Amino acid sequence: MRILLISSSARGHAIADALKRSPKNPELISVCSSANPGIQELAEEQHVLTPLTNIDAILTIAKNTKPNLAVIGPEDPIASGIANTLEEVGIPTVAPLKSLAQIESSKGFTRNLLKKYGINCSPQFRVYTKDTMKNMNKFIEQELKENFVVKYDALKGGKGVKVSGEHFNSIDDGVTYAKQCIEECGQVVIEEKLIGCEFSLMSFVSGTQVIDMPAVQDHKRAYAEDTGPNTGGMGTYSDANHSLPFLEKDDLERAKEINRLVAKALLKESGKPYRGILYGGFMATADGVKLIEYNCRFGDPEALNVLPILSSDFVAICEGIVNGELSEKLVQFEHKATVCKYIVPKGYPENKDQKGMEVVFPKPTKNARIYLGDVSSLDTILLRKITRDDIYILGSSRTAGIVGIGDTLEEAEQIAQRLCKQVKGPVRFRSDIGTRDLTTKRVSLLRNLRS
Numbered sequence: 001m002r003i004l005l006i007s008s009s010a011r012g013h014a015i016a017d018a019l020k021r022s023p024k025n026p027e028l029i030s031v032c033s034s035a036n037p038g039i040q041e042l043a044e045e046q047h048v049l050t051p052l053t054n055i056d057a058i059l060t061i062a063k064n065t066k067p068n069l070a071v072i073g074p075e076d077p078i079a080s081g082i083a084n085t086l087e088e089v090g091i092p093t094v095a096p097l098k099s100l101a102q103i104e105s106s107k108g109f110t111r112n113l114l115k116k117y118g119i120n121c122s123p124q125f126r127v128y129t130k131d132t133m134k135n136m137n138k139f140i141e142q143e144l145k146e147n148f149v150v151k152y153d154a155l156k157g158g159k160g161v162k163v164s165g166e167h168f169n170s171i172d173d174g175v176t177y178a179k180q181c182i183e184e185c186g187q188v189v190i191e192e193k194l195i196g197c198e199f200s201l202m203s204f205v206s207g208t209q210v211i212d213m214p215a216v217q218d219h220k221r222a223y224a225e226d227t228g229p230n231t232g233g234m235g236t237y238s239d240a241n242h243s244l245p246f247l248e249k250d251d252l253e254r255a256k257e258i259n260r261l262v263a264k265a266l267l268k269e270s271g272k273p274y275r276g277i278l279y280g281g282f283m284a285t286a287d288g289v290k291l292i293e294y295n296c297r298f299g300d301p302e303a304l305n306v307l308p309i310l311s312s313d314f315v316a317i318c319e320g321i322v323n324g325e326l327s328e329k330l331v332q333f334e335h336k337a338t339v340c341k342y343i344v345p346k347g348y349p350e351n352k353d354q355k356g357m358e359v360v361f362p363k364p365t366k367n368a369r370i371y372l373g374d375v376s377s378l379d380t381i382l383l384r385k386i387t388r389d390d391i392y393i394l395g396s397s398r399t400a401g402i403v404g405i406g407d408t409l410e411e412a413e414q415i416a417q418r419l420c421k422q423v424k425g426p427v428r429f430r431s432d433i434g435t436r437d438l439t440t441k442r443v444s445l446l447r448n449l450r451s
Helices: 009-020 037-042 055-065 075-079 082-088 107-116 133-143 171-185 249-270 302-309 314-323 378-382 409-422 436-450
Strands: 002-006 027-032 045-048 069-072 125-128 148-152 161-163 188-192 197-206 209-212 221-223 227-230 235-238 275-285 288-295 337-345 358-360 368-372 375-377 391-394 400-406
Touching: 002 009, 002 055, 009 027, 009 037, 009 302, 009 314, 009 368, 009 400, 027 037, 027 055, 037 368, 037 375, 055 082, 069 082, 069 314, 075 082, 107 125, 107 188, 107 249, 107 288, 125 133, 133 171, 133 188, 148 171, 171 188, 197 249, 197 302, 197 314, 197 436, 209 249, 235 302, 235 409, 249 275, 249 288, 275 314, 302 337, 302 368, 302 400, 337 409, 368 409, 378 391, 400 409, 409 436
Parallel strands: 002 027, 002 069, 027 045
Antiparallel strands: 125 188, 148 161, 148 188, 197 209, 197 275, 221 227, 235 337, 275 288, 337 400, 358 391, 368 400, 375 391
């Protein structure tokens, strides 16, 4: 079996690792935006291609390598229609078609879909265009009481969402940004600012067959105690019971129900089955579980938590997704807790001063993983063979996800923390992720909101 993997970053490394653990022993044909050393070590071939939305170039690689299956990591090629193109030439793809990928690429599409099919999990919202934007001030002032979020209605690298009190000092500031969004992408979503505890629930989906992964909590803020600017994600954790300490049973069941209802709604809306990963970003609030947004792929870092504890055959799951034969028996996760802490350059995300400097990783223990992100191999840079295969060159983005795996959150956190401390170079990480102190604060926050 040959599998075409289109993905860079530590998420791509985690996907490649899960595929290579399959008893089917697949050959990996990797297409990355930069030479990822972790993926390169696992793949039979690695092609470097920038950008990954170059569909024609990917199609050429696919025709030359003749894969049996394709797996797509990042959202940009999915939203650009890579699944449509590959399936047209007979390559089944673990990613939704372009029309279905709007669940991530268009915030307005998602909110309207939920409303149309009676899936009651949205905050108050309005979708505005040039023809309707005159009433934005009134909606924010009278209905949202000045607590609002403005969402750019297209993919923008995670930078299109801005929040009152953080990015805006006034309603006028928010309206100005909303008008800029409309000028650039045609429409904008303005919605209620939610208060609560965020969590991620990813599901394997094939049509209306939906099999859930363990719930995960991400930490976007750059620094400890959830301070500093938002990032691509500084780390994540999942618990051994596949829930999270602050979630009630009903919270998780509701999130699972929403994913199932959305899969059905997408089929009704488009007449085509959703095949791939459906990733719901939820918030547990005083009024129950609300949807923040949907993504059409694995989360990063969330993939780094769930894939290491996937004990069943990931290739068989992928085949089940594309063949319409996905079932509960194909998907098994160990009942282990995981804590992922991202190693990042010291200046991340504001400056890139450490780019090009060396970083050295320790050897991971049996109950840990190191997934490489924005780094380069020394032998690639210097064009010579070296003996130190643990030395890499820093890029400007997230360097590597270090994952601890244990019977308890405390054990998993200690394993990840210990390895992170052994990394040498001009880097940092958030030491508070997965700690009892931080999870207890989440539990207290939600308890207080609901009381």
